[in-house]
Every structure is written in structure tokens, then in C-alpha cells.
Amino acid sequence: xxxxxxxxxxxxxxxxxxxxxxxxxxxxxxxxxxxxxxxxxxxxxxxxxxxxxxxxxxxxxxxxxxxxxxxxxxxxxxxxxxxxxxxxxxxxxxxxxxxxxxxxxxxxxxxx
Amino acid sequence: xxxxxxxxxxxxxxxxxxxxxxxxxxxxxxxxxxxxxxxxxxxxxxxxxxxxxxxxxxxxxxxxxxxxxxxxxxxxxxxxxxxxxxxxxxxxxxxxxxxxxxxxxxxxxxxxx
Numbered sequence: 001x002x003x004x005x006x007x008x009x010x011x012x013x014x015x016x017x018x019x020x021x022x023x024x025x026x027x028x029x030x031x032x033x034x035x036x037x038x039x040x041x042x043x044x045x046x047x048x049x050x051x052x053x054x055x056x057x058x059x060x061x062x063x064x065x066x067x068x069x070x071x072x073x074x075x076x077x078x079x080x081x082x083x084x085x086x087x088x089x090x091x092x093x094x095x096x097x098x099x100x101x102x103x104x105x106x107x108x109x110x111x112x
Numbered sequence: 113x114x115x116x117x118x119x120x121x122x123x124x125x126x127x128x129x130x131x132x133x134x135x136x137x138x139x140x141x142x143x144x145x146x147x148x149x150x151x152x153x154x155x156x157x158x159x160x161x162x163x164x165x166x167x168x169x170x171x172x173x174x175x176x177x178x179x180x181x182x183x184x185x186x187x188x189x190x191x192x193x194x195x196x197x198x199x200x201x202x203x204x205x206x207x208x209x210x211x212x213x214x215x216x217x218x219x220x221x222x223x224x225x
Binding site for chain 1: 116143145147152153154155156157160162170171202204206209210211212213214215216217218219
């Protein structure tokens, strides 16, 4: 069963706008990760946030984590056409770092 | 470094045939995993390994076998292909997944007819 569910399923914005994607999960976790997948390609690791962290930044990415609500958000600022991709959250489900459980993903389209 | 290399990239099998999907990494990662990705379902874990000689089942292991005789290689065997195994398969590896996430291969698109 899927651990995480992303919201929205699809998001369409203009270049320069910010994109926010949300992820909800079901069980306690040790960490939560976000991945990007370009069409027809493998996944690329973007950022990892630990359960004792509330916010983390990496370049134009900002991730927040609320363990009390079992939710996380990924914010991409000043979006570019190259950000067009699917974005997935993944957790360890509290069972161990070797067993990632992925959400269903958000498809982001950034138009020039 | 080549990263995670998966072969073949595409494969068509007939129902009942067997085959092995290859996965190799050159980063000396102990942790390796196989996932399948189906439309609208994200990725689901098939099998994983935490080191040479150590493997375990994930969420959807039925119909698949794995072995890990070396740190570098983690092949996935389909025993008797079924149409339900039509999917895109990804191999991933990590040095320290608790801090660094996983590196994914580019995938194998498998069709079972």
C-alpha cells in the first residue's frame, strides 16, 4: 500500500511562479525524502528531511515537515521550464531506511 | 563513475518466459533495491539488499527472485512472466540512505504479452 499521497496530482504554472506540492503519509517515520522524475527517466534525489527537522532548504527548494499532521510540503521557488517533471515523496515508514515507500506523485508543468 | 546501470532498457516477453534484469553500481553502495512503477501508483518495492549475501522482500515480491553475490550487482529474476508484470522497473542504490537518499538507474520497460 502507498505510504504517501501527494496533492495536487497535477499542477500547471508559469515560469517564475512558485510551485507547492504536499505529501501526506500514514505511519511514523525516521525521514522523508523528495525525488524528481523527468518523463521516461529514473528518479533523482532532491532533498531529505529527518523527523526531528521542521524545515530544510536546498537552492530553490524548501521542504517542511509536520510530524504531528504526518505531512510535508515541497516548495519550488521561481520555477523554470526545466522543473517540469513528476515529484514524489518517499518515507521509510518507520521500518528502516532500506525500505522506501513512495507516494503517487505530483505532475508539475511549468510553461514558458 | 557510471552510477546505477540497468540493462536492458526495453524488453518484450511472452507469458511464461523467464528473464533477468541486470543492475550494477560502481559507487560501492551497500544498499540496493528494486522497484516497479505502474501508472498512477508511484513506485513499489519488490526486493532489497543491505549488503552482499543479504536480501529481503519488499511490498510486492511474488514472481520475482533476487540474489546479491557481490556489492556491485543486484539482478532481478522473473521466474515465469505474467501480463501483470508489465511495468517499468527501477534499480536504486545508496551508501547511507538515512542521510543521502538513493541513486536510481534509468529503468527497464518490460512488456509481457
